[in-house]
Amino acid sequence: MNPRRVQAITQRLLHQFRRDRRTLALLFGAPLVILGLLGYLLRGGGDVPKMGVVNLDSAGLGSLVASTLESSKTVAASSMSQADAETKLRSGDIAGYVLLPSDFTAQVQQHRIVAPDVHLEGSQPGLSQSIVQSVSQSFVALAGQAGGVQFAPRISFLYGGPSFDTLDYFGAAFIGLVVFFLVFVITAVAFLRERGQGTLERLMASPLRRAEIVLGYMLGFTVLALVQSAEVLAFSLLVLHVHNVGNVALIFLLEALMAIAAVNLGIFLSMFARTEFQAVQFIPLVIVPQMLLAGIIFPISTEPGPLQALSRVLPLTYAVEGLRNIMIKGADLSWSSLQLDIGVVLGFCVLVILAGATTLRRRVA
Amino acid sequence: MAAEAYAVDVEGVVKQFGKQRALDGVTLRVRRGEVYGLLGPNGAGKTTLIRSLVGLVAPEAGTVSVLGQRMPQLEVLAHIGYMTQQAALYPDLSAEENVHFFGAIYGRVDGVRDALEVVDLWDRRKSVVSTLSGGMRTRCSLACALVHKPDLLLLDEPTVGVDPQLRVQLWDRFRKMAAGGTTIVVSSHVMDEAERCDRLGLIRFGKLLAEGTVAQIKAKAGVDRLEDAFLKLSEAAPA
Numbered sequence: 001m002n003p004r005r006v007q008a009i010t011q012r013l014l015h016q017f018r019r020d021r022r023t024l025a026l027l028f029g030a031p032l033v034i035l036g037l038l039g040y041l042l043r044g045g046g047d048v049p050k051m052g053v054v055n056l057d058s059a060g061l062g063s064l065v066a067s068t069l070e071s072s073k074t075v076a077a078s079s080m081s082q083a084d085a086e087t088k089l090r091s092g093d094i095a096g097y098v099l100l101p102s103d104f105t106a107q108v109q110q111h112r113i114v115a116p117d118v119h120l121e122g123s124q125p126g127l128s129q130s131i132v133q134s135v136s137q138s139f140v141a142l143a144g145q146a147g148g149v150q151f152a153p154r155i156s157f158l159y160g161g162p163s164f165d166t167l168d169y170f171g172a173a174f175i176g177l178v179v180f181f182l183v184f185v186i187t188a189v190a191f192l193r194e195r196g197q198g199t200l201e202r203l204m205a206s207p208l209r210r211a212e213i214v215l216g217y218m219l220g221f222t223v224l225a226l227v228q229s230a231e232v233l234a235f236s237l238l239v240l241h242v243h244n245v246g247n248v249a250l251i252f253l254l255e256a257l258m259a260i261a262a263v264n265l266g267i268f269l270s271m272f273a274r275t276e277f278q279a280v281q282f283i284p285l286v287i288v289p290q291m292l293l294a295g296i297i298f299p300i301s302t303e304p305g306p307l308q309a310l311s312r313v314l315p316l317t318y319a320v321e322g323l324r325n326i327m328i329k330g331a332d333l334s335w336s337s338l339q340l341d342i343g344v345v346l347g348f349c350v351l352v353i354l355a356g357a358t359t360l361r362r363r364v365a
Numbered sequence: 366m367a368a369e370a371y372a373v374d375v376e377g378v379v380k381q382f383g384k385q386r387a388l389d390g391v392t393l394r395v396r397r398g399e400v401y402g403l404l405g406p407n408g409a410g411k412t413t414l415i416r417s418l419v420g421l422v423a424p425e426a427g428t429v430s431v432l433g434q435r436m437p438q439l440e441v442l443a444h445i446g447y448m449t450q451q452a453a454l455y456p457d458l459s460a461e462e463n464v465h466f467f468g469a470i471y472g473r474v475d476g477v478r479d480a481l482e483v484v485d486l487w488d489r490r491k492s493v494v495s496t497l498s499g500g501m502r503t504r505c506s507l508a509c510a511l512v513h514k515p516d517l518l519l520l521d522e523p524t525v526g527v528d529p530q531l532r533v534q535l536w537d538r539f540r541k542m543a544a545g546g547t548t549i550v551v552s553s554h555v556m557d558e559a560e561r562c563d564r565l566g567l568i569r570f571g572k573l574l575a576e577g578t579v580a581q582i583k584a585k586a587g588v589d590r591l592e593d594a595f596l597k598l599s600e601a602a603p604a
Binding site: 197198199201202203204205206207208209 | 419420421439440442443445447449451452453454455456467470471509
């Protein structure tokens with residue numbers, strides 16, 4: 001072990017980094033961006049889950065519970081009619097509502113049983129949990145008044161169900177994401193290799209048109225991506241038993257669109273990297289922020305306002321939403337929300353195809 | 366292709382990379398069937414000139430015509446074979462698969478066997494490129510440039526890193542192709558190769574210093590050895 005030789009290596013590495021400003025910027029900038037984003041996301045005063053309170057009880061206890069809920073800080077509860085609540089539940093405007101029946105006070109006084117109906121939208125386990133918690137907390141106040149009552153809510157789910165768990169929620173999103181990110185990285189690296197080994201220059205000096213190169217790449221990688229999509233889908237549904245009430249062909253269609261978008265995003269972004277190393281750097285820049293903001297882990301409806309706006313322009317948001325619409329809610333092409341999701345993903349596909357083809361300059365100089 | 370007298374017609378071409386003037390008003394013509402050598406030291410502008418012939422470099426001034434067509438022109442590229450300085454191949458494909466791929470791009474897969482035989486790689490055609498020696502890769506790269514039987518062959522330092530024996534072999538091939546009507550523009554900084562060209566262009570600092578047959582260039586410099594002629598003519602030129 002010769003310390004001078006070790007030092008030579010260390011020094012050379014640091015010298016190299018000094019030249020590679022981009023890597024340095026990434027090394028010291030990306031963690032701040034990602035952590036900052038995460039901090040803002042979790043502490044930025046995002047919206048709490050929205051819920052409805054339907055009070056059919058004219059006696060005192062119903063309105064006591066309702067007002068306790070409405071003043072709760074963990075949910076944004078508001079009174080509404082049952083019909084209203086049902087519509088809002090279906091449109092996703094509220095994550096659930098609690099129904100206090102007309103005999104609510106009577107039940108408490110005679111049977112010492114608190115039995116509200118809790119209706120949950122159910123597609124987002126985190127939100128459902130918040131609502132059930134807030135509802136049960138609001139009855140603590142009631143228990144103080146009536147004393148010794150039994151809390152027995154009847155919970156029903158619009159989507160999913162009591163066995164619907166976090167994997168079911170994440171699984172729907174990840175089926176698309178795994179394919180999207182892997183295909184993106186592989187295409188970007190393959191295209192950079194084409195540059196690095198000089199074969200791209202050769203192709204550029206041939207009668208090939210830009211569009212032909214892009215299309216050829218797209219088809220080649222799409223074949224791989226489709227096989228991968230099918231594999232991921234089969235594994236998720238058959239082995240992991242991820243909750244799915246939708247049409248498998250629709251899931252595959254959306255996955256395929258994401259794969260095509262990923263191929264072209266890879267081609268497009270590889271134009272902005274000189275080495276494979278730099279291509280891999282797109283992961284923290286392009287992929288991690290999307291993971292945080294596309295509603296994969298944190299529901300968009302509970303993000304701080306400005307981030308919600310940002311999430312709404314990320315194409316991945318719509319892809320994730322689309323997959324959940326299909327798998328959790330059983331959406332088909334007649335649903336306007338799914339039409340929007342597929343439309344946005346399709347539009348994004350076209351955009352990156354065009355971007356890839358135009359950026360691939362005939363003149364490399 | 367129209368029967369133009371010149372396969373390559375470059376007129377006052379200027380190309381700037383930042384502050385560096387890679388081509389500084391180059392004018393040269395190459396006749397059909399001629400072997401034209403671009404001779405000059407590293408960084409003289411040889412590669413930039415060759416790349417401008419296939420439209421990979423867009424000149425700031427001047428015109429480039431190849432096979433009678435103003436460049437850049439996609440159709441003309443089908444008749445040009447371009448061998449880059451670095452052996453540009455797919456390392457995970459076999460020699461034959463590489464040549465076949467480029468053949469397919471030009472719609473001439475029928476030329477695969479010929480091209481591989483010309484460079485003596487037919488026996489090694491099944492070998493994956495990453496397992497080939499440097500010289501074999503160079504030959505494979507040449508085969509890729511030949512597969513579509515181009516009218517104009519552009520070779521950017523094709524014999525760098527090639528042993529003397531193989532170099533002689535390759536030059537025999539080049540001469541044979543030229544005899545068959547192929548125009549060849551080849552860059553080099555090796556003087557003994559230059560002797561095998563029909564005409565030479567001496568290039569330095571992006572300028573064409575002298576042009577002519579080997580004998581003409583020697584006579585112009587008034588020396589017997591091409592190497593001396595090159596040195597003398599470069600010194601005489603304003604940098």
